[in-house]
Amino acid sequence: MNSVGVEVNRDVLxxxxxxxxxLLELFVEKxxxxxxIIVGLLSGEPVLLVGPPGTAKTQMIEALGRLIDARxxxxxxxxxxxxxxxxxPLDINALREGVxxxxxxxxxxxxxxxxxxxxxxxxxxxxxxxxDIVLYKRVLNGTEYINxxxxxxxxxxxxxxxxxxxxxxYDRLTIRSxxxxxxxxxWSELLQRGLxxxxxDSIPPIMNAGGVKKLQRKVYERTTGxxxxxxxxxxxxxxxxxxxxxxxxxSDRRKIKTLHVASAFxxxxxxxxxxxxxxxxxxxxxxxxxxxxxxxVEEAIIRAxxxxxxxxxxxxxxxIAELRNVCRxxxxxxxxxxxxxxxxITAIVNKAKTLLRASGENPRLKPYAxxxxxxxxxxxxxxxxxxxxxxxxxxxxxxxxxxDEE
Numbered sequence: 173m174n175s176v177g178v179e180v181n182r183d184v185l186x187x188x189x190x191x192x193x194x195l196l197e198l199f200v201e202k203x204x205x206x207x208x209i210i211v212g213l214l215s216g217e218p219v220l221l222v223g224p225p226g227t228a229k230t231q232m233i234e235a236l237g238r239l240i241d242a243r244x245x246x247x248x249x250x251x252x253x254x255x256x257x258x259x260x261p262l263d264i265n266a267l268r269e270g271v272x273x274x275x276x277x278x279x280x281x282x283x284x285x286x287x288x289x290x291x292x293x294x295x296x297x298x299x300x301x302x303x304d305i306v307l308y309k310r311v312l313n314g315t316e317y318i319n320x321x322x323x324x325x326x327x328x329x330x331x332x333x334x335x336x337x338x339x340x341x342y343d344r345l346t347i348r349s350x351x352x353x354x355x356x357x358x359w360s361e362l363l364q365r366g367l368x369x370x371x372x373d374s375i376p377p378i379m380n381a382g383g384v385k386k387l388q389r390k391v392y393e394r395t396t397g398x399x400x401x402x403x404x405x406x407x408x409x410x411x412x413x414x415x416x417x418x419x420x421x422x423s424d425r426r427k428i429k430t431l432h433v434a435s436a437f438x439x440x441x442x443x444x445x446x447x448x449x450x451x452x453x454x455x456x457x458x459x460x461x462x463x464x465x466x467x468x469v470e471e472a473i474i475r476a477x478x479x480x481x482x483x484x485x486x487x488x489x490x491x492i493a494e495l496r497n498v499c500r501x502x503x504x505x506x507x508x509x510x511x512x513x514x515x516x517i518t519a520i521v522n523k524a525k526t527l528l529r530a531s532g533e534n535p536r537l538k539p540y541a542x543x544x545x546x547x548x549x550x551x552x553x554x555x556x557x558x559x560x561x562x563x564x565x566x567x568x569x570x571x572x573x574x575x576d577e578e
Contacts, residue, residue: 180390185442187379188214188387191239192440194378196539198235198369199228200362201354203539207440208349208457209236209326213285213384214391215436217429218306218325218344220291222332222463223351229328231369233287240384241377242323245283249294255301258288259311272314281311284323284381291327291345292338299341306344323384332462342461346429350463357496387439394435394446404434404446407478411455414472420459430458441535449536452479481536488531488540491524495547499554510558517551524548 188210195206205221209232212219221229230246237244247258256262260279262272276282286305288294294302304310306325310317327345354362398404408431412422422430431446434454438446452473459469473479498520502513524544531537 180386184383191378205349208347211436212347213324217346219347220345221328221349227351233326238375239378242284242381244285245280246287248289281320287326289328292329292333347457391435395432411476414475418468430454448478494520521551
């Protein structure tokens with residue numbers, strides 16, 4: 173029996189890892205959003221993706237819908253959307269017999285993965301229905317409530333609503349991810365992966381709904397055991413105080429939900445129990461109300477000594493950017509700069525290799541480590557081209573002798 177008491181075979185965990193890796197391979201600079209999506213699936217907590225138009229919010233959920241063999245429902249909301257459009261139309265035949273009932277086939281009440289786009293454009297009638305769906309996974313059909321089989325609820329918006337009337341609904345969207353357009357130095361990679369997304373329909377499913385349910389039970393039991401984890405609870409209270417000093421206050425409901433999300437992060441990262449790193453991950457996606465809050469949340473996490481890997485991620489990201497920059501310069505400048513380019517690339521490659529060795533096997537670092545490995549491979553090819561083009565130059569020969577010795 174595993175550490176949380178719920179038996180989950182290795183195959184299910186492996187499939188979860190493949191789902192996550194598949195999404196990471198499809199999308200550029202979306203690591204945080206993808207983790208939020210996966211954690212929403214594991215915890216059953218509602219997820220909100222916020223970002224400018226065209227930042228792959230819809231595509232990421234569509235891709236997840238392909239990777240999970242489950243009933244999927246998508247709808248783009250407007251202020252004119254009626255409840256019938258997402259819940260199903262009235263059954264006219266039943267109504268003639270005096271029974272008020274909806275035809276729910278292929279609508280939200282029968283879906284296992286739900287994605288509602290432009291969530292803050294929904295009318296008050298839609299919001300009222302969604303509150304019950306999000307909180308209790310049920311919907312009123314006629315005179316009685318029916319439970320819905322929803323495993324995950326996703327929503328998206330170009331911006332967060334500033335309307336005070338939306339505050340209660342917004343607080344119920346437990347997991348929040350704020351995205352941006354891909355940075356300039358990764359446009360080439362964006363285009364290449366974007367072409368692969370044209371074949372999204374051909375992506376085979378990796379996991380079924382049954383596997384998701386097993387993982388959700390594992391997460392739930394891990395959460396219920398957190399009352400005995402005094403270190404995690406005490407550290408969480410410390411971070412909450414740090415957040416409060418920075419003007420970020422979590423509702424009582426959100427405080428408890430954060431612990432559930434932390435359990436989901438620990439399962440996603442194949443940990444034996446909820447670690448302080450998983451708690452830090454959860455706070456990053458539950459504490460910010462706006463993108464501007466993210467820096468203050470990170471300050472509180474660092475101040476409380478909660479996360480042991482965020483600094484390492486920044487190191488990896490810095491080296492990735494440095495390698496891309498120096499390789500771009502080497503590819504565009506003339507032959508007179510060969511020696512200088514070779515020295516610069518070699519120095520950063522050696523630094524990158526050292527950092528990779530120091531990073532170990534932390535699963536949180538793997539996406540960034542793989543990016544750095546790809547940049548090292550690219551830089552190595554450029555060095556080989558420089559050596560071939562300027563064969564026999566004293567520096568080039570010295571460099572390759574040193575490389576062979578390594």
